[in-house]
Amino acid sequence: MKKGLIILVTLLSVAVFIMGVYIFKTSNTLATTTASLEGLYQRSLYELTNNVNNMEVEVSKLMVSNDSVSQQKILSNLKQQSSDAENSLSLLPLNSNVLGETTKFMNQLNGYCSSLITYNNGKIDGEDYVTLSEVHNSINEIKTELNTIMNRLMQGYRISDNLSNGEESDFSLNFINFKNESINFPSLIYDGPFSDALNQKAIKGLPEEEITQEKAEEKVSQIFGSSITNLSYVGESTGNFDTYDFGVTTADRNYYVQITKRGGFLLSMSANISEDTTLQDEGSTDVQESEYISKEDVNASENENFINSAIKFAKSLGLENMESVWSAKTQHVCYVNLAPVVDDITMYPDLIKAKIDVRSSKVVGWEATSYAYNHVQREDLVPTLSATEAKNLVSTNLNIDSQRLCVIPLDFVGETLAYEFAGQYDNYQYYLYIDAYTGKQVRVLRVIQTDQGELVL
Amino acid sequence: MKRYLFALSLCLLFIVGVSYAVASFITIQDSFQVVATATTTSQNKEIQTRLKKWGYYNGAIDGILGPKSISAIKAFQKKYGLVQDGIVGPKTAAKMGINLGSSTSSTNSSSDTYLLAKLVYAEARGEVYEGQVAVAAVVLNRVKSPSFPNTLSGVIYQPWAFTAVQDGQINLEPNTTAMNAARDALNGWDPTHGCLFYYNPAKTTSKWIYSRQVVTTIGSHVFAL
Numbered sequence: 001m002k003k004g005l006i007i008l009v010t011l012l013s014v015a016v017f018i019m020g021v022y023i024f025k026t027s028n029t030l031a032t033t034t035a036s037l038e039g040l041y042q043r044s045l046y047e048l049t050n051n052v053n054n055m056e057v058e059v060s061k062l063m064v065s066n067d068s069v070s071q072q073k074i075l076s077n078l079k080q081q082s083s084d085a086e087n088s089l090s091l092l093p094l095n096s097n098v099l100g101e102t103t104k105f106m107n108q109l110n111g112y113c114s115s116l117i118t119y120n121n122g123k124i125d126g127e128d129y130v131t132l133s134e135v136h137n138s139i140n141e142i143k144t145e146l147n148t149i150m151n152r153l154m155q156g157y158r159i160s161d162n163l164s165n166g167e168e169s170d171f172s173l174n175f176i177n178f179k180n181e182s183i184n185f186p187s188l189i190y191d192g193p194f195s196d197a198l199n200q201k202a203i204k205g206l207p208e209e210e211i212t213q214e215k216a217e218e219k220v221s222q223i224f225g226s227s228i229t230n231l232s233y234v235g236e237s238t239g240n241f242d243t244y245d246f247g248v249t250t251a252d253r254n255y256y257v258q259i260t261k262r263g264g265f266l267l268s269m270s271a272n273i274s275e276d277t278t279l280q281d282e283g284s285t286d287v288q289e290s291e292y293i294s295k296e297d298v299n300a301s302e303n304e305n306f307i308n309s310a311i312k313f314a315k316s317l318g319l320e321n322m323e324s325v326w327s328a329k330t331q332h333v334c335y336v337n338l339a340p341v342v343d344d345i346t347m348y349p350d351l352i353k354a355k356i357d358v359r360s361s362k363v364v365g366w367e368a369t370s371y372a373y374n375h376v377q378r379e380d381l382v383p384t385l386s387a388t389e390a391k392n393l394v395s396t397n398l399n400i401d402s403q404r405l406c407v408i409p410l411d412f413v414g415e416t417l418a419y420e421f422a423g424q425y426d427n428y429q430y431y432l433y434i435d436a437y438t439g440k441q442v443r444v445l446r447v448i449q450t451d452q453g454e455l456v457l
Numbered sequence: 458m459k460r461y462l463f464a465l466s467l468c469l470l471f472i473v474g475v476s477y478a479v480a481s482f483i484t485i486q487d488s489f490q491v492v493a494t495a496t497t498t499s500q501n502k503e504i505q506t507r508l509k510k511w512g513y514y515n516g517a518i519d520g521i522l523g524p525k526s527i528s529a530i531k532a533f534q535k536k537y538g539l540v541q542d543g544i545v546g547p548k549t550a551a552k553m554g555i556n557l558g559s560s561t562s563s564t565n566s567s568s569d570t571y572l573l574a575k576l577v578y579a580e581a582r583g584e585v586y587e588g589q590v591a592v593a594a595v596v597l598n599r600v601k602s603p604s605f606p607n608t609l610s611g612v613i614y615q616p617w618a619f620t621a622v623q624d625g626q627i628n629l630e631p632n633t634t635a636m637n638a639a640r641d642a643l644n645g646w647d648p649t650h651g652c653l654f655y656y657n658p659a660k661t662t663s664k665w666i667y668s669r670q671v672v673t674t675i676g677s678h679v680f681a682l
Contacts, residue, residue, distance in 0.1 A: 086606070087606075095615075103603070107607065238673070239650030239652060254585070270587060369645065370645075
């Protein structure tokens with residue numbers, strides 16, 4: 001009995017010793033990991049403080065500068081600092097509930113500076129000074145908050161020791177004033193990225209009167225015809241568009257269909273393709289950049305069948321004059337972009353994206369948000385410049401192959417009539433857009449050939 | 458009696474020790490998964506197999522690059538005069554004779570599509586297809602929104618933004634459905650009409666999320682502005 005106990009105790013002691021060594025080693029690794037994370041967080045906080053301090057100085061300099069060249073220089077610095085500040089903010093262990101407003105302020109300030117540089121040549125006028133002084137106040141308020149936090153950090157506060165409650169951690173309490181309206185953020189309205197103006201986009205392409213859910217259901221039945229095996233109403237969606245949403249089952253797949261309340265328009269439809277196959281690389285088909293490519297779709301002959309089904313589908317919905325402006329085929333699907341062509345003018349803002357199943361040539365996806373936003377009867381599309389005048393404005397480096405009139409969306413708000421010139425330079429294909437009223441070059445795109453179609457940048 | 462007490466306390470100490478070690482081991486493994494794994498599970502297995510063959514590694518071939526694998530990689534990197542970061546980047550992979558591009562060979566697959574698909578798979582693989590497109594669309598709406606970071610990776614890896622990033626599920630390999638959903642969303646499909654948030658009402662513990670304006674419900678997720 002005694003012997004047995006001694007053996008037991010010895011064995012346990014050995015076990016405890018081994019565990020001790022192991023624990024020591026693992027806790028060492030844990031300490032290193034925590035220390036490097038702490039370093040990353042502190043670095044972000046230090047950089048953020050630096051950026052905000054610099055921003056404060058730059059804005060105050062703007063207030064006393066009167067020369068457009070130096071103003072432009074200061075605006076560029078301010079833009080860079082606000083972009084860096086946004087980056088530092090995104091690395092802090094805080095969620096968007098806490099930092100959303102501050103992030104928005106940094107992004108909008110960045111966009112506001114861009115628009116002042118681009119459209120005003122850096123020249124600041126009376127109203128901008130009012131906005132800038134509001135911006136200055138906000139930056140000062142952020143600065144005060146950050147200084148309090150930095151002081152705590154210098155007294156030995158450790159960020160990584162205060163993260164245990166996840167998104168409601170002790171660390172996030174330091175930033176309580178960033179979200180409870182103690183900091184006043186000005187509303188920045190400008191023609192540029194992240195502007196508040198972009199959220200107030202009007203829906204121009206849909207009639208005002210709303211249809212009932214029953215009417216919408218009829219519409220879905222019409223679209224799918226006899227192929228429906230089951231049609232169910234899923235619910236309503238609000239947001240940018242108000243829609244009735246339906247689930248449709250046919251013999252081979254499930255669709256999710258959204259019909260707008262205004263006018264009963266097919267806004268979106270999607271189905272998954274090739275659920276039964278294993279992951280196969282289909283190459284990149286980032287067609288989101290492809291909106292303005294030539295009306296003469298380069299892959300038109302290869303993808304003719306798919307384009308025809310897309311156009312036929314558009315006709316069945318009552319959308320006339322649609323032509324393919326771009327197409328790309330992957331292993332299972334072909335993406336086709338359609339735009340209306342009226343009096344030989346291609347309406348790029350009214351783009352519709354279709355997805356066609358390669359095996360059956362059936363349209364299995366439809367995305368008409370841009371059309372719903374922008375489609376109107378455009379009046380008075382008469383260019384001020386003649387085609388020859390516009391052509392003379394194109395760089396002589398470009399060997400022009402073709403040209404046509406089109407309406408293109410401007411960078412952020414609005415659209416304009418433009419001449420599109422397609423041409424070659426140094427073995428690359430380019431698309432150049434000259435404003436048909438002002439003669440300004442409003443856009444230039446370069447085509448990149450990939451295995452799976454083409455991209456424009 | 459005293460002896461029994463002594464033995465009992467030793468046993469207790471032993472149990473405490475084991476659980477502490479296991480707990481800290483799991484914590485470390487988790488934190489490393491998010492930071493260090495840039496390779497796929499199958500590539501990780503290949504890395505572990507080679508390191509084991511050459512005597513740097515003696516753990517399991519499980520495709521998870523935990524602390525053991527990372528110290529093995531570091532030892533390998535030390536031997537060949539590479540930067541000892543424990544990450545198999547292009548240089549280390551070349552020395553190991555592993556082609557990191559093997560799973561995405563032949564075409565120039567967009568890394569954005571893949572990253573988005575990983576998030577969709579990790580967050581919503583149990584959802585219906587349109588629910589997966591919707592999750593991908595929310596990520597892309599955040600990229601466009603001023604209140605969030607401006608890049609896809611910035612949005613996905615924003616702290617506390619997605620639970621699948623915190624618990625390491627983001628590193629699972631996505632399936633075809635998730636890839637298709639990511640691709641559709643990149644091509645402009647957005648069944649949520651511009652939503653920035655989604656949550657599972659049965660699982661969420663956050664209170665403020667309920668203050669957001671609800672747009673629609675798809676599958677088990679509620680989508681909100």
